[in-house]
Amino acid sequence: MNGRPVIFFLLIVGIGGFWLYTLLEPGSVSLDSSPTLPSVEIRNYEGEDLSSFHDFRENSIKGPQIIQRDNYRLEVSGLVNRTISFSYQDIIEKFPSYKKVVKLNCVEGWDVIILWEGILVRDLIRYAGVKPTANTIIFYAYDGYSTSFPLSYVMDNPIMMAYRMNNLTLPIERGFPFQLVAEDKWGYKWIKWITRIEISDNDKYRGYWESRGFSQDGDLNKGFFD
Ligand SMILES: Nc1nc2c(c(=O)[nH]1)N[C@H]1C(S)=C(S)[C@@H](COP(=O)(O)O)O[C@H]1N2
Ligand SMILES: [Mo]
Numbered sequence: 001m002n003g004r005p006v007i008f009f010l011l012i013v014g015i016g017g018f019w020l021y022t023l024l025e026p027g028s029v030s031l032d033s034s035p036t037l038p039s040v041e042i043r044n045y046e047g048e049d050l051s052s053f054h055d056f057r058e059n060s061i062k063g064p065q066i067i068q069r070d071n072y073r074l075e076v077s078g079l080v081n082r083t084i085s086f087s088y089q090d091i092i093e094k095f096p097s098y099k100k101v102v103k104l105n106c107v108e109g110w111d112v113i114i115l116w117e118g119i120l121v122r123d124l125i126r127y128a129g130v131k132p133t134a135n136t137i138i139f140y141a142y143d144g145y146s147t148s149f150p151l152s153y154v155m156d157n158p159i160m161m162a163y164r165m166n167n168l169t170l171p172i173e174r175g176f177p178f179q180l181v182a183e184d185k186w187g188y189k190w191i192k193w194i195t196r197i198e199i200s201d202n203d204k205y206r207g208y209w210e211s212r213g214f215s216q217d218g219d220l221n222k223g224f225f226d
Contacts, residue, residue, distance in 0.1 A: 042115065042167045048101055051112035053171055059108070061208065062143040064173040065193045072177055078138075078198040081129030088177050091163075094127075095119040098160055106187035107214070107224045116181045118162035121154040125199065136200040138207070139180060142193040147207035147218075149182075149189070151199065159183060161194065182218070189218040 043050050058064065069088050076084040086094070097117055105111040125137070130151070138148040153159065160181040163170050170176045175192025182189040188209040210216050215226045 039168050045101055045115045049113070050101065050115055050166055053114070053165055053168065053174055055110075055112045056104075056174065057106070057108065057110055058173050060143065060173075060192065061145055065142040066172060067142055067177060067193060067195075069177065072195075074178070074194065075196045076124060076128045076199070077196070078200050079131040079134040080125075080199050081131065084124070084128050088163075091119060091124075091178075095123045098158065100158075100160065100181070102181050102183050104187050104190055105220060114165050115167070116160055116162040117164035117167075118160040118178070118181065121159045121161055121180070121197075124161070124197070125151075125154065128199070130199055133201045134199045136203045136205060138198040138200055138202075138205055139191045139194055140196040140198070141191050142195050145191060145193075145208045147180075147182075147189050147191050147210065148200075148205045149217075150203065157183065184220050185218040186214075186220060186224050188214060188224075 041052060043052065072088045074084070074086045074088075074091060076086075097119060099115060099117045101113060101115050103111055103113045121137075135151050136148055137151050137154055138146060140146045161178045162181050163176075163178055165171075165174060165179075170179060175194075178194045179192045180190050180194060182191075191207075206216060210218075213225060215222065215224050218224065
């Protein structure tokens with residue numbers, strides 16, 4: 001008997017078997033899936049040294065708040081043309097994202113320099129549309145915290161609502177899903193765990209620390225008492 005067909009057969013089985021092995025073997029590389037690797041915190045951005053998210057002192061009024069990403073809604077209401085209720089994904093997909101290194105200064109005397117990434121508050125507000133009598137923006141959080149600003153502060157400046165810091169999704173203690181990056185303002189204006197934004201004509205509204213004696217405008221270049 002001619003041995004060549006047998007050798008040929010064995011060769012085909014061998015190659016086919018090896019091919020199947022590479023497909024099924026657990027360590028094999030499959031090209032159609034792209035597993036997500038955990039992000040790493042960055043500590044330098046364009047030559048500038050950054051603080052770590054561990055460098056914050058956690059002293060929130062009720063401790064870290066756990067917000068489930070899938071149940072989360074952000075409401076924008078009050079003196080708007082249309083009330084908004086967005087999911088986490090809606091916000092991230094609908095609005096352009098921006099990055100900036102900004103320092104947070106707490107009245108307790110510590111500060112942190114962080115690369116923030118988020119959407120602009122004014123993009124959100126423009127989407128809702130503002131009624132002519134509005135002059136104030138009030139932010140409310142999951143822990144009952146609140147703070148407010150003249151509407152012009154967020155409309156005339158590129159003020160961010162951050163969902164990432166130092167290349168990480170905002171950690172729970174840092175305000176997941178959103179923290180306001182209230183540039184040029186004391187830390188107590190940087191509200192975390194934002195759940196609702198109200199457009200208002202009540203320029204006398206005072207938030208959590210403001211109603212306990214801290215300055216209403218919270219400007220860094222002034223003292224923190226009125
Ligand atoms: N919802 C909420 N946001 C908050 C606070 C808070 O207690 N609750 N504390 C504020 C204060 S006083 C500071 S300095 C900054 C940063 O605080 P952290 O170090 O606790 O993150 O968050 C601000 N945002
Ligand atoms: Mo603070």
